[in-house]
Amino acid sequence: MSVNLTSEQVWEVLEKQLFAVLGMVNAKNEARTIGMVYVARDHKIYMVTGIDTWKARYVKENPYVSLTVPIDKRIWIMPWVKIPAATITFSGQATAHTLDEVDDGILIALLRGLENDPEMREKSCVIAVEPTGDFIT
Numbered sequence: 001m002s003v004n005l006t007s008e009q010v011w012e013v014l015e016k017q018l019f020a021v022l023g024m025v026n027a028k029n030e031a032r033t034i035g036m037v038y039v040a041r042d043h044k045i046y047m048v049t050g051i052d053t054w055k056a057r058y059v060k061e062n063p064y065v066s067l068t069v070p071i072d073k074r075i076w077i078m079p080w081v082k083i084p085a086a087t088i089t090f091s092g093q094a095t096a097h098t099l100d101e102v103d104d105g106i107l108i109a110l111l112r113g114l115e116n117d118p119e120m121r122e123k124s125c126v127i128a129v130e131p132t133g134d135f136i137t
Contacts, residue, residue, distance in 0.1 A: 010135045010137065013069075014040045014088060017038075017069050018039070019035060019036070019038070019070065020069045021034070021035055021068045021070075022034050022036050022066075022067055022094075023068070024055070024058045025058070025062050026062075027062075032054075034055055036049070036127075037110070039106060039109040039110055041103070041109075044128050045067060045092075045129040046110060046126055046127070046128050046129075047126065048099075048110045048111060048124055048125070048127075049127060050123055050125070051098075051124060056125050056127065059095070060096055065093070065094045066089060066091050067090055067092055068088070069089070070085040070086070071085055071087065071088065073085060086137070087136075088137050089135070089137075090131045090132075092131045092132055093129070094129045095128050095130075096128075099124055100121075102126045102128075110126070111124075
């Protein structure tokens with residue numbers, strides 16, 4: 001059975017989740033993925049990482065990424081039964097930002113108390129992903 005979801009319905013689900021798999025390509029054209037904690041705000045996905053990590057470097061070299069968000073599914077009368085997660089996936093364009101360039105509310109949600117740590121601020125960056133094209137659910 002096919003369900004037609006609006007973009008706003010998809011964003012409502014994305015805003016309730018916190019984990020995604022970010023797909024990118026390195027300088028050698030090799031595909032790489034990494035699991036990341038995120039927050040969704042203003043129709044963008046935000047993730048924090050080290051400023052010198054390969055994730056930040058790959059995004060700066062090639063901003064075209066994919067993002068897949070797993071959505072747990074359960075049978076309410078039999079919650080112990082495991083069934084495959086649903087997913088929301090999309091292509092997007094990623095940009096890396098210093099922590100000073102990002103809204104304080106996003107930093108608080110991402111860093112949960114570490115947003116004012118000087119060492120954290122110096123060594124971290126935020127990757128913002130703006131979807132392009134359609135969501136696949």
